[in-house]
Amino acid sequence: MTEGSYHHGNLRAALLERAEAVLVESGVDGLSLRALARDLGVSHAAPSRHFRDRQALLDALAVSGFTRLNERLRTAVEAPGPVSARLSALGRAYVEFAVTHAPLLNLMFTAKHADDSSAELKELGHRSLETTAELIAQAQREGDARAGDPARLAQVAFSALHGLATLALGSLLDDTPLAEATELAIDVLLTGLGFSR
Structure with a gap:
């Protein structure tokens, strides 16, 4: 051009x-x-x-990334069905985003944890965890999930799924297809959260 x-x-x-x-x-x-x-x-x-400068561009990219990720997770959470099915859909959506948009996700987390990150970026960065914690809290109220701080439980669940995505990106899942590993990880997480499978 x-x-x-x-x-x-x-x-x-x-x-x-x-x-x-x-x-x-x-x-x-x-x-x-x-x-x-x-x-x-x-x-x-x-x-x-x-x-105004390159950093403003990077921050805007991170905001855009978190906005898209949060929309995907919210779609999973708002789908009809039991909480366990919605948590499963949320987990699949996160792994798919993390693997498909790995450089962007890395930038998103780097920008979120920067000392000078904006309030908007911090809020968007925490929303995915809050969305998950709200769903876990709902399951606890309905007697379907174990007791415990929903935010902590959500954080551990995200850590496991993020770790799985990282292994997949590094070609460290050996012969296990990502879809199969994702379903197994979700099954283990739901069992750990107290859902009967």
């Missing part, structure tokens, strides 16, 4: 989309506002209308 030929109408969205592609191709170090402007065929100053 030649400079000035960009006519999308939503440069901010296009910058984020291209930035995520570069993140996958080259990692965080490969991201620069000037290179994104060149890729999109706009002036090198155009991205500054939307992002």
Whole structure:
């Protein structure tokens, strides 16, 4: 694309989309506002209308990632059916997102835990855990899950699923297909939470 030929109408969205592609191709170090402007065929100053600097772009990418992840988890939680089925769907949704968007997820967690992360980023970053804890608390009220702090139980469940995704990305599951490993992990987690299977 030649400079000035960009006519999308939503440069901010296009910058984020291209930035995520570069993140996958080259990692965080490969991201620069000037290179994104060149890729999109706009002036090198155009991205500054939307992002004051590279860090603002990275933060916006993290916000976008958490927003998408939270939407997927919320869809699983709001589906009809027993809590155990919804927790299973939530677990599958998390592993699928973590494996499919690994560089983005890494950026999301790095940005969330940065000393200067925004309130919006922290809130979005905690929402997936809160969503899971709310579902576990519902199961506890209904007598289907073990006693205990729902937030702690949700944290341990997420840790197990995140670990599984990390092993899959490192090709460390040997001959076990990811889908099979995911179902087994979810089964173990639900049993540990006290659900009868």
